[in-house]
Amino acid sequence: xxxxxxxxxxxxxxxxxxxxxxxxxxxxxxxxxxxxxxxxxxxxxxxxxxxxxxxxxxxxxxxxxxxxxxxxxxxxxxxxxxxxxxxxxxxxxxxxxxxxxxxxxxxxxxxxxxxxxxxxxxxxxxxxxxxxxxxxxxxxxxxxxxxxxxxxxxxxxxxxxxxxxxxxxxxxxxxxxxxxxxxxxxxxxxxxxxxxxxxxxxxxxxxxxxxxxxxxxxxxxxxxxxxxxxxxxxxxxxxxxxxxxxxxxxxxxxxxxxxxxxxxxxxxxxxxxxxxxxxxxxxxxxxxxxxxxxxxxxxxxxxxxxxxxxxxxxxxxxxxxxxxxxxxxxxxxxxxxxxxxxxxxxxxxxxxxxxxxxxxxxxxxxxxxxxxxxxxxxxxxxxxxxxxxxxxxxxxxxxxxxxxxxxxxxxxxxxxxxxxxxxxxxxxxxxxxxxxxxxxxxxxxxxxxxxxxxxxxxxxxxxxxxxxxxxxxxxxxxxxxxxxxxxxxxxxxxxxxxxxxxxxxxxxxxxxxxxxxxxxxxx
Numbered sequence: 102x103x104x105x106x107x108x109x110x111x112x113x114x115x116x117x118x119x120x121x122x123x124x125x126x127x128x129x130x131x132x133x134x135x136x137x138x139x140x141x142x143x144x145x146x147x148x149x150x151x152x153x154x155x156x157x158x159x160x161x162x163x164x165x166x167x168x169x170x171x172x173x174x175x176x177x178x179x180x181x182x183x184x185x186x187x188x189x190x191x192x193x194x195x196x197x198x199x200x201x202x203x204x205x206x207x208x209x210x211x212x213x214x215x216x217x218x219x220x221x222x223x224x225x226x227x228x229x230x231x232x233x234x235x236x237x238x239x240x241x242x243x244x245x246x247x248x249x250x251x252x253x254x255x256x257x258x259x260x261x262x263x264x265x266x267x268x269x270x271x272x273x274x275x276x277x278x279x280x281x282x283x284x285x286x287x288x289x290x291x292x293x294x295x296x297x298x299x300x301x302x303x304x305x306x307x308x309x310x311x312x313x314x315x316x317x318x319x320x321x322x323x324x325x326x327x328x329x330x331x332x333x334x335x336x337x338x339x340x341x342x343x344x345x346x347x348x349x350x351x352x353x354x355x356x357x358x359x360x361x362x363x364x365x366x367x368x369x370x371x372x373x374x375x376x377x378x379x380x381x382x383x384x385x386x387x388x389x390x391x392x393x394x395x396x397x398x399x400x401x402x403x404x405x406x407x408x409x410x411x412x413x414x415x416x417x418x419x420x421x422x423x424x425x426x427x428x429x430x431x432x433x434x435x436x437x438x439x440x441x442x443x444x445x446x447x448x449x450x451x452x453x454x455x456x457x458x459x460x461x462x463x464x465x466x467x468x469x470x471x472x473x474x475x476x477x478x479x480x481x482x483x484x485x486x487x488x489x490x491x492x493x494x495x496x497x498x499x500x501x502x503x504x505x506x507x508x509x510x511x512x513x514x515x516x517x518x519x520x521x522x523x524x525x526x527x528x529x530x531x532x533x534x535x536x537x538x539x540x541x542x543x544x545x546x547x548x549x550x551x552x553x554x555x556x557x558x559x560x561x562x563x564x565x566x567x568x569x570x571x572x573x574x575x576x577x578x579x580x581x582x583x584x585x586x587x588x589x590x591x592x593x594x595x596x597x598x599x600x601x602x603x604x605x606x607x608x609x610x611x612x613x614x615x616x617x618x619x620x621x622x623x624x
Contacts, residue, residue, distance in 0.1 A: 144230075144232045144233070144234070144238070144239060145230065145232065145239060146239065147186075147188070147190065147239060147240060147243060148240050149183075151240035151241075151244075152183070152186060152240050152243045152244045152247065153180075153244070154244070155240060155241050155243070155244025155245065155248075156177050156244045156247055156248050157177070157178075158244075159244065159245065159248045159249075160173075160174045160177055160178060160248065163248075163252075165252075165622075167256060167265075167622065168259065168267075168298060169252065169255035169256040169259045169260070169298075169303075170252060170256070172255055172259075172303045173248070173251050173252040173255055176251065176303075176307070177248065177251075183247055184247065184250070184251055184307055184310050184311070185246060185247050185250045185251070185310070186243050186246065186247045190227060190243075191224065191227045191243075191246065194310060194313055194315050195220075195224055195246070195250055196224065197315040197316040197319075198220075198250060198253070198254055198315050198319075199217065199220055199221055199224060200316070201257070201315065201316055201319040201320075202215050202217055202220075202253055202254075202257060203217070204319075205217075205257065205623075207333060207336075207337070208333070208353065209336050209346070209349070209350045209353070209624070210623040210624060211623060211624050214256075214622065214623045214624070215253040215256060215257060215623075216249045216252070216253050217253070219245070219249055220246065220249050220250060220253065223242050223245055223246045223249070224246065226242050227242065227243075227246070251307075254306070254310070254315070255303060255306060257319065258306050258318065258319060258322045259298040259302065259303070259306070260357070260623075261319070261322040261323045261324070261357065262296075262298065262302070262322035262357075262359070263295070263296055263297055263298050263302075263357070263358070263359055264295075264354055264355075264357035264358045264359070265354060265357070265619070265620060265622075265623060266354055266616050266619045266620065267297065268291045268293075268295060268358060268404075269291055269293075269295060269297075271615055271616075271619065272290040272291035272404075272612070272615070273287055273288075273289050273290060273291055274287050275287065275288075275290060275615065276288040276290060276401065288401070288403075289403055289492065289493070290401055290403050290404065291403065291404050292403050292404065292405045292491070292492055292493070293360050293361065293404055293405060293406050294360070294361040294406075295358050295359055295360050295361070296359040306318065324356055324357050326356045326365075328356055328596075328597055328603075329353060329356035329357070331597070331603055332349050332352055332353045332356065332595065332603070333353065335349055335603065336349045336350070336353070345605075347613070347617055348594055348595055348605065348608075348613060349595065350617065350620055350624075351594070351613045351616040351617050351620065352593055352594060352595040352596075354616055354620060355592075355593060355616075360406065361406060362406050362587065362589075363589075364383070364587075364589050367587050368383075368384065368385050369383065369384040369385070369586055369587075370382075370383055370586060370587040370588070370589065371383075371409065371497075371526075371530075371586055371587070371588040371589070372588075372589045372591065373393060373395075373497070373518055373588070373589065373590045373591070374591055374592070374593050374596050374606075375395055375402060375404075375590065375591070375592045375609065375610070376592060376593065376594045376606035376607060376608065376609050376610075377593075377596065377604070377606045378392060378393055378394070378395075378511050378606075379391065379392055379393055380392075380393050380497075380518070380520055380526070381599070382526060382529050382530070384529065388599055389522075389525060389526065389529045390599070391520055391521040391522040391525070391526070392506045392511070392520075392521040393511065393518050393519060393520055393521065394500070394505045394506065394508075394511035394512070394513050394514055394518070394519040395511070395512055395513075395514055395516075395517075395518045395519070396512060396514050396515065396516040396517070397512050397513055397514065397515075398512065398609075398610065400423075400514070400515045400516045401516070401610055402495065402514070402516050402517070402518060402590065403491075403493055403495065403516070403590070404590055404591055404592050405491050405493075405495070405590050406587070406588070406589050406590075407489035407490050407491050407587075407588050408489055408490070408585035408586060408587050408588060409487050409488070409489045409497075409530060409582050409585055409586045409588050410488055410489060410490070410581070410582055410585045411488050411579055411580060411581045411582055412485055412486065412487055412488070412527050412530070412579070412580045412582065413485070413486040413488060413578065413579060414484060414485055414542065414545045414546060414577055414578050414579070414580065415476035415477050415480070415484055415545060415546070415548075415550045415578060416476050416480070416482055416485075416486045416498075417473050417474060417475055417476045417480075418473065418474040418476075418480055418481050418482045419471050419472075419473050420444075420471070420472040420473065420474065421515050422468060423515065424515065425465050425466075425471075425472050426465075426466060429444070429465060429472050430462045430465040430466050431462065433460050433461050433462040433464070433465055434458075434460065434461065434462075436457045436458060439457050440457075442474065442479075443474055443475040443477075443479065443480075443551075444472050444473065444474050444475075445457070445472075445473055445475070446460050446464075446465070446470055446471070446472055446473070447470065447471050447473060448469065448470055449468075449469055449470060449471050450469070455470065475551070476550060477549065477550040477551055478501075478549060478551075479501050480501060481500070481501060481502075482498040482499065482500070482501075482517075483498055483499020483500045483501055483519075483523065484499050484523065484545075484546040485498065485499045485523040485524070485527060485546060486498040486499070487520075487523075487526070487527075487530075487588075489585075489588055493516060495516050495517050495518070495590075496517055496518070497517070497518045497519075497520050497523075497526075497588075498517055498518070498519060498520070498523070499519070499520065499523040500519040505519065506519075506521045510609075512609050512610075518590065523546075524542065524543070524546060527542060527580065528542075530582045530586050531580070531582065532582075532583060532584065533583075538577075538580070540575070541575050541576075541577045542577060542580060544572070544575040544576070545575070545576050545577050545578070548571060548572075548575075548576060549571075550571070550576070592610070592612055593606075594606050594607070594608050594612075594613055
């Protein structure tokens with residue numbers, strides 16, 4: 102470490118001699134090398150071994166649990182090279198980081214959580230040679246700076262690039278499923294791919310320090326969302342209440358998540374924002390909005406991204422097992438109950454219908470049989486279902502209970518999203534809005550299709566009469582959406598309307614609090 106000591110002496114001597122070019126008398130003009138010998142003391146002698154010891158001690162005491170904190174401890178635990186401190190001491194890269202970290206206040210975070218005061222004071226000590234033989238001896242300050250700079254830097258760049266909260270883990274460990282399995286299972290409430298910081302990211306971030314790109318990289322990782330910048334400005338409005346500030350912070354965090362796709366990436370898309378109880382369909386400068394109803398708290402509608410591929414008209418409804426258990430199984434054997442509601446039973450493995458006279462409660466509870474409601478008037482899914490790939494059999498659909506849209510609170514379904522204007526949405530989605538096709542759709546959603554998919558043997562006299570009046574050439578059951586239209590089912594308690602004005606909504610599922618409890622680590 103003798104080389105480090107000599108290097109520091111040369112730097113200090115250079116600083117003292119800067120004034121040689123000053124027109125005033127230079128009080129240091131007659132100094133010799135021997136006069137600098139006083140600087141060659143343990144107070145100013147850097148030791149790689151001692152710096153490492155102090156870093157190890159800091160890592161041992163550090164019980165913070167953010168991903169960046171684990172990465173910091175892992176990096177130094179594996180004896181990787183120092184990032185910020187070298188034989189010349191400390192350079193301007195630390196200043197670049199310090200200046201960049203001051204942006205955490207604009208994000209609503211506490212500078213203490215990024216150790217800004219401690220870092221600033223230790224940088225000052227290096228600049229002013231303010232060392233002692235206690236807590237501020239040179240190698241302890243160097244180790245402290247090295248560790249704190251890396252910890253703060255990784256916290257900042259990882260959080261800005263990917264978010265400070267992991268929605269996939271947190272939301273998918275909220276609602277326990279009621280199962281017979283001894284292992285705890287949870288309902289999937291967030292089924293959107295989001296980028297997360299991995300080893301490659303952290304290595305790249307540290308490489309940016311080594312090539313002196315700290316300031317540039319800190320700017321690069323920040324989200325470029327217009328909405329995010331709107332929220333940031335709102336955060337510093339002097340009239341914002343504590344509750345409003347909390348809501349702004351959690352929605353800024355949602356903007357930081359790097360989802361696999363975003364609405365603004367498309368000219369045409371459908372957005373269902375759960376807390377708003379509304380759907381927005383956008384096609385360039387044209388848009389359509391309508392009220393929605395969605396999953397109750399016990400059967401929350403998951404957040405997801407997909408694409409609408411087709412619309413089923415007069416669909417059959419395969420009843421969820423939970424409803425069969427709670428409301429249908431007890432009526433097994435009552436053929437009139439099933440007939441009045443147009444229910445029939447099929448064996449799941451074969452799709453074969455089972456005579457209602459043979460259906461028992463045990464059969465329905467076994468899960469091997471499904472209760473299906475015929476399509477048409479009175480069907481729980483209404484006249485239209487908008488299909489898109491997902492892992493939950495969740496769709497947008499019409500409803501036979503139209504009064505639900507008159508309610509203020511509309512979290513009433515078993516997970517699917519009910520839409521107020523299904524016909525208008527269908528027309529909006531179609532790329533080819535041919536009059537003939539639209540007329541067929543109109544005819545089909547208003548026709549009495551009771552006899553459809555009913556065998557002649559099961560048909561009542563009334564059904565036969567209805568069948569004779571149906572115009573089968575006009576009847577359509579499936580309409581393709583080509584090209585498919587992206588659909589986003591998201592959860593924002595603040596979101597801009599079509600004019601860009603930010604609206605605020607109730608936190609119907611309590612997700613804001615889940616995010617905020619995590620963000621408190623930075624507040």
